[in-house]
Amino acid sequence: MKPSRALRWITPWTVGIAVWLTGFAMQAAHADTGAQSGTDDAQAADVSAWKIGIGPAILVTPAFPGSSSLKVYPLPAQDVSWDDRIFSQGPDVLGVNALRGKDYHVGTSISFDFQSRTSSDDPRLRGLPDVHWGPKLRLFADYTWWAFTGSMALYQDIGGTGQGKTVMTDLVASVPSGRLLVSVGPGFTWADAAYTRTFFGVSAAQSAASHLPQYQTGSGIRDVHMNVDATYDFSRHWTSSLALTAGRLEHYAAASPITERRLELNAMASVNYRF
Template sequence: MLSLRALPRFALACLLALTSSIAAAQTMPAAGAEPSDWSIAVGPSVYVAPKYPGAKSSFVFPWIDQEIEYKHRYFSKGMDFLGAYLANDDTWQVGGNFQFDPTWRHVHDDARLNGLGNVNATVRAKAFAQYTVSFLTLSTDAEQDILGNRQGLIANADVYASAPLGRWLFSLGSGVSWTNGQYMRTFFGVNGGQSAASGLPVFATHAGVRDIHFNAIVTCKLDDRWTANGSLTVARLRGDAADSPITQRRQQTTAMASLTYRFR
């Protein structure tokens, strides 16, 4: 189980694994040779997110951003660390992957959490489908906690429009996130025992829409090797997530910035 203290070690392990892959594949093909089966870009990034779902404060941690593909079939991208496409072309991207989810809640994050118990970060199994026509992209995915950390199932549906402008690519869109009962109970519910220990009122939750969100993504190709990336998601909690006594702020903001170097 991963915690905040374990993140730097986890990121370092990811970096070492990526470095090994790059060392094995980074030799550029000779002139006239067949194009490489590999596409590899790696670099430092910083990730900003609420301390826990519904928190009013945020935490910041360094990460390794990577965009690795092999034969347009297998990939590792960002926190989607191992995946495969069933379809991957200019119109459809369909597949599945394993994803690190850096969402947790520890009692030391806020005095109000005393008695609620810790929730550890997890790994999710994710299935996704994305359809692009002209400048418009529709996407959906479902992500299930597979480590037994009580983080349940999250399903997302998004639509966004993209516009290239010279070396820049801008994407704007919006979407909705639904979560199952286990996820809602873990992060927003308060049972009798937790209520007695924390002083918060008992609060029953149900599966439903967790948030409606707005996404902004920008990419700048600095040259043939270097690319700067940034993303911002502003979400508004809804339903039980918004009404929970654990929730301190209904608006939740997540951001990422990275600089990657393309080896091939």
């Protein structure tokens, strides 16, 4: 699916959520600014609260869930935030930390990923319906204690792509070393029946069209995985990052006749210029 076609999946609901997020964030921004004394001090605080970084990125991901081949996507990499309240980072196009503190965040965002499938991806997929990527509503929470950060995020399909909902839980330990910061830790992903049916199920009609055996799915653990993230600051303005996730498909995803390989690799490398 070409990126330009993603616009057709942005429903009025998606636009409404984005407007709500923006309005909520602007109310918070007005409240925070109004609490400060003096116009000059408020302006200075507003400027210092902005963090902006942009640059190129490369995403490597399976051609489709369960695929043994990979696809490479060149992407823009953005890292923009205001007062740790409003943000646009990576796949999160627009997000708000509704609750935040020194050690925690709770919020929501509109997010995109590249989980999709077309019959041209593999001859075995002929006869199966295409699955397009589209926007998802993400609800998240994270908490940091010392060097450890636990996080949970729920992703709900809001583009009508049939991808249902997934929940990702991770725990990482972060170790700084000079300009290098490395975070490593395990996690797992749960998927509902709609998601597993879309990507791993084979109905009777699909079995007849594709010659794959019929396969019924349900909700359960989609995968267990290990995360490795590394960030290096070359200077005050230039930084680079590498995020790698190696996972193993489980349960319905592992046993599906569509799955070619249980090992799943996702990686993203980027270079950002920070203003």
